[in-house]
């Protein structure tokens with residue numbers, strides 16, 4: 001799916017370019033080699049998802065969406081870098097038991113969660129290009145475990161429904177989020193090093209990006225050491241979780257971790273400029289199950305500042321918690337997916353505000369950024 005989507009924006013992104021549905025499908029078939037009936041079906045779907053215009057029988061990108069095609073150009077280079085720098089390894093602590101094959105592991109369960117959110121096998125993922133329709137087999141994957149460890153380690157959350165008081169399940173959701181974040185940082189470092197090889201070393205911002213990610217990776221490595229110790233000794237209480245259960249399936253899933261900078265009373269809880277201290281992560285998991293939506297806010301059991309953060313949250317009303325969770329997702333998380341149905345049901349105004357906030361979020365969200373009511377709501 002993602003193979004076609006950038007190409008459509010590339011073709012339609014040229015000044016004054018417009019194609020009939022059939023012309024567009026024929027061109028895409030030529031470029032991608034995907035069968036024509038499949039292309040036509042996908043194009044129709046993308047037109048509906050992205051609300052492209054059809055004027056006098058010609059498909060056009062509305063003016064405000066032209067910017068997406070420029071972002072796609074950057075994303076093409078990024079795809080090339082990703083391919084060249086392919087980052088994969090098994091992060092399980094018992095490396096001597098690994099099998100050779102490192103698989104594309106799902107950070108959000110494919111069969112249990114993505115399957116339910118998807119439509120015709122696709123889900124919506126928000127990224128720096130806006131909203132992207134992605135095949136669920138490819139969405140939210142990372143290469144951070146060998147086949148043997150991935151299936152053995154995550155069996156209790158892959159095969160068994162979530163039970164609110166199950167410490168092992170809460171631990172595993174958190175462990176996988178941290179692993180995904182480690183691999184994401186490793187990938188960025190490796191891709192940027194590849195970028196320097198291709199484009200030369202004249203970009204201070206790239207060097208800063210590498211340096212920032214190396215510091216982040218170092219912090220995550222220390223956090224994972226603690227989690228590995230818990231895992232090996234089956235001390236799943238090493239992760240504590242505040243659980244929020246919503247009485248409806250909101251068709252949203254998140255697997256992410258971040259460092260909140262301020263608590264809700266305005267006290268700094270993570271000073272990200274202090275490179276000597278290890279920041280305290282909030283590990284954030286959301287998924288639908290049996291008509292409900294489960295929100296897991298997890299933290300390491302000794303991280304008192306995160307305990308206070310979640311304690312302050314439990315003093316909020318249900319509506320306020322919804323607002324905070326809505327903001328935490330868009331301001332702090334990169335790894336979240338929605339159902340195409342939910343995305344299509346949102347107004348253009350709502351989509352615009354959400355993707356704008358996602359792309360331009362303040363580096364250090366303040367308490368008022370987290371409690372502010374927005375014009376979009378993922379939980380209505």
Ligand SMILES: [Zn+2]
Pocket residue numbers: 090091092094095097098099145146147148149150
């Ligand atoms: Zn392994």
